[in-house]
Amino acid sequence: MQISPLSRTLTAALQEKIDQKTKPPGSLGRLEAIALQAGLIQQTLEPAIVQPTIAVFAGDHGIAAEGLVNPYPQAVTAQMVYNFLQGGAAINAMCRQLQVELVIVDAGVNHSFPAHARLNDRKIGYGTRNYLHEPAMSPEQCEKAMEAGAEIVQYIHQQGCNTIGFGEMGIGNTASASLLMSCFTGLPITDCTGAGTGGTPQQVARKTVILQEALNRHGMPADAMTTLATYGGFEIAMLCGAILQAAALGMIVVIDGFIVTAALLAAHRLQPAVTDYCIFSHCSHEKGHRAMLQHLQVAPLLQLDMRLGEGTGAAMAMPVIQCATAFLQHMASFADAQVSTKNEV
Structure with a gap:
């Protein structure tokens, strides 16, 4: 698929509309930039957030089966998917509170789930292979996974959604994200590797050594x-x-934390214009995420010291984005409210 850079033809008109609202210029800060970006993405002076959705993709990693890079057992991935389906995870609570749709996808969990109305089964395999010994996926599996992700978004869009956030679940996936970060940014693996689900300093040091071994084997x-x-x-x-x-599809894309941003680094390498459509929800407390954002030359909306994943940061950003489009749509202009503008000297 080819992604075109945003057309900037409406920039002046959108900025004029923003500046004519009953407020000092720039006084709504980042909300004004979000409103402008939303208008450019949707190519309208009346951008709106319709049926906001979070899609959470779950998968297992071959290296995690050996417990080499993860303090929690691999079985937690499947257990957390059941928690999502039962409505008991943080992302469930946030989506309920914020009235955001939630889609759960089995991308490749090492478990056979019974059919469930809330589970989208797109399993590529029962976890990837161990990249310490061989590539995690075959080229065909990687392509099939990307196509499945695209198909899921196509379906969500067809249901009327124009704003989508992304999350993930997978024991061992911060290690995978660290390797991808190192490859795509050129930073040493020591700068890219953090605690993940809560490893001790000793575990993080061991994890770093193992990831360097993987890089030594396969290179960049x-x-x-x-x-x-x-x-x-x-x-x-x-x-x-x-x-x-x-x-x-011209949707507003809300990026979560470390792992989702690692996926975005790959997407950006394939199609650099993709970031025009992205809003970066927060800066994760996971080591390396800030450097990822700096590499992409983007600024996060929120700083809440979160590092849970699941799309929770993306969910927290949704009401901020909604407020940005709401002021542009519903706030009176100086002319509408008959409020005097700033005196010219």
């Missing part, structure tokens, strides 16, 4: 697809395809 592939197949997870590849499809 020259192209994004090979990099994603070598070090990624099924959920990360699916996220990459989903992000690209959402941008291609």
Whole structure:
């Protein structure tokens, strides 16, 4: 799919509308920038957030089965998917509170789930292979995962959604994201590796050594697809395809934390214009995320020291984005309210 940079033809008209609202220029801060971006994405002076949705992709990682990079057992991935389906996770609570739709996707969990009305079964395999020994995915699996992510977003869009956020679940996926970050940013793995689900300093040091071993074995592939197949997870590849499809459809794309941003790094390498459509919800407390955002030259909306994943940061950003479009649509202008503008000297 080809993603075009945003057309800027409406920039002047949108900025004029923003500046004519009953407020000092720039006084709504980042909300004004979000309103402008939303208008450019939707190519209208009346942008609106319709049926906001969070899609959470879950997958397992071969290396995690050996407990080499993760303090929690791999079985937690499947257990958390059941928690999502039962409505008991943080992302469920947030989506209920914020009236945001929630979609749960099995991208490749190492477990056979019974059919469930709330589970979208797009399983590529029962977890990836261990990248310490071989590439995590075959090229065909990586491509299939990206296509599945794109198809899910296409369906969500057809249901009327124009704003989508992304989340993930997968024991071991911060390790995978660290490897992808190192490859796509050129930063050493020591700068990219953090605690993940709560490892001790000793565990983080061991994790870093193991990830360096993986890099020594496979190197840094020259192209994004090979990099994603070598070090990624099924959920990360699916996220990459989903992000690209959402941008291609002209949706507002809300990026969560460390793992989702790693998927975006791959998407950005494939289609640099994808970031025009993205709003970066927060800066994760996971080591490396701030450097990822700096590499992309973007600024997050929120700083809440979160590092849970699941799309929780994206969910928290949704009401901020809604408020940005609401002021543009519903706030009176100086002329409408018959309020005097600033005196010219």
